[in-house]
Amino acid sequence: MTYKVGIPRGLLFYEYYPLWKEFFNELEVEVVLSNKTNKEILNKGVSSSVDELCLPVKAYHGHVEDLKNKVDYIFIPKIMSVQKREYTCPKILGLPEVVKNSIKELPNMIDVHINLSKNNFNIVNSVLEVGKYFTSNPYKIMRAYNKAINKYKKYNEMLVNGVNPIRALENYDKNVDFKKLKEKRDLNIMVVGHSYNIYDDYISMNTIRQLEDQNINVITPEMISLEKVNYYSKKLPKRMFWTFGRRIVGAAFNAIEENLVDGIIYISSFGCGLDSILVEIVQRESRRFGMPFTLLTIDEHSGQAGVNTRIEAFVDMIKWRERNEDNFSTHG
Ligand code: SF4
Incomplete structure (x- = not known):
């Protein structure tokens, strides 16, 4: 049986x-x-x-x-x-x-x-x-x-070769050349948060696919190598003992400090104790380096229309900034 x-x-x-x-x-x-x-x-x-x-x-x-x-x-x-x-x-x-x-x-x-x-x-x-x-x-x-x-x-x-985890999960057991799964796009945005919040299309309100539809390359914490995560998470004054929290912080610091992306979207669940600290750490670092940052807090009452508007406004702001502000910080 x-x-x-x-x-x-x-x-x-x-x-x-x-x-x-x-x-x-x-x-x-x-x-x-x-x-x-x-x-x-x-x-x-x-x-x-x-x-x-x-x-x-x-x-x-x-x-x-x-x-x-x-x-x-x-x-x-x-x-x-x-x-x-x-x-x-x-x-x-x-x-x-x-x-x-x-x-x-x-x-x-x-x-x-x-x-x-x-x-x-x-x-x-x-x-x-x-x-x-x-x-x-x-x-x-x-x-x-x-x-x-x-x-x-x-x-x-x-993942560390730049394949989006959603696509990697669909293809990892097929005999495909994964380098071909990467696509070249105009803008790079990091979507950070716990994996179950960012890769679940329903919970994230399709954030990753929506960005990709706008020809944006999405980078997520799982796509940053362990060496980089370890190196950058050591910059915290105290060692973080949550494994997945440490990855979020290390990956975001890496993207911010090495200027790998044009902006960061943090997807957080309402009432998440860990995120109340992680969001603050990532947001402060973004501000320090003049990196555009936005936070999407989701719960069972979140609506697709509201999330779409937030994402569109964020992307427009990044594009406007690149065109008109010569990359000066929007934080003053
Ligand atoms: S409280 Fe936060 S870290 Fe814990 S399971 Fe919920 S979303 Fe994940």
Whole structure:
């Protein structure tokens, strides 16, 4: 019998999907994805979760609802840390418990702990624990994991070579020349924020595709190399212990200080504790270097028209500035 494992298309899906998909497939397990976020999924998520949660976590609940009757297992690992001495957001590390307490009649949940805060080798135990749901052969599990890591490396290689992660997710397992997926465009804009806010078309209100339609090249934090992120995030007076927050700051500092882009759009969820600090840090640095910056704060009540107007006004301002201001700072 082929088991079906459901992977909700939310939160760290945009970071690790290629890795887990390949891993499960190598173990002859079918992966079922929830549909792309839409009104119905978000509504289900909003009604099955508590009000205090941020938009992406509510949407995640909707993805679990979408999958729960279609699969034998649902994969919601407890991802506490993916980097030594660093952590994920408290809402992510408590995700399996939150979901279990909010949604009834769930299929079996694979909720292994992933905690690399002290030691990278802990991943081996976590992987073996996931694999044991489907085989008792540890060699088979580790072989599947090693193959999955190779696929995952290819995905990451596409990103740092300038392929937009949305396009990389669509193409990483095809035999395409990824250099051809890059297109030359007029203007460069960095879209920053947590991956689940910027790559989910419904949550981000299509920001990336909308910019691309205007012939703008979009750069995101995942497209900046780890070396650059590490180098620039060290400029903070104190080490940041949120892995994904550190990437946002390091990538944005890199783009600002090396003048890689013409402007920065930060997409943040209303009520996100981490973003209340990250936005401030990125905004201050933008101001210091005269880099145009705008913040889009989104929640379940945000409307497409308002977001479109903000983006259009921001792009117009950048173009006007390039034409008429000879690149002087708009901040005075
Ligand atoms: S970092 Fe912010 S947006 Fe992401 S899960 Fe935590 S609170 Fe929500």
